[in-house]
Amino acid sequence: MKNLFFPLILTILFIKSVLTDDYPNVVGPSAPLITVGTAVTGAIEVGGDVDVFRIKLVGGRAYRITMEAISPPSPGFDNQLYLYNSAGGQVATADDSIGKNAVIQYTAPSTDYYYIKAKAYYSSGGTSTGTYALAAVDTAPCSTGCSSKSY
């Protein structure tokens, strides 16, 4: 019986953490709607968690979408952002844009809903959980030290 105890506890902890995930993992209309200019906070509760948000962007406007670790970030919390169009196609991604924080610079080609996926680099054994602030702003160009790539 002893040998079953720890796997059981770990399973219960895992299920509990999955059940308390703050935002859905799926890119689709069920993702909670956030608005440009209003920051939200969330958590990567377990390694491999992703949190998906829905946002309306206006065609021709440039946006800066930032995922920033909330101080103090757990060591190794390396956040990453993905941006998808309304059809679920990936249009931009960012990693290590400012330190370990992710910043996407994106000019929306059309007025539509887009999806933002927040996650952390995940490798088994690594520390990949933490809390973050996520915000999209209609913006001026990124200040120095930013990078992102678009597809």
Ligand SMILES: [Ca+2]
């Ligand atoms: Ca989460």
Ligand SMILES: [Ca+2]
């Ligand atoms: Ca999630």
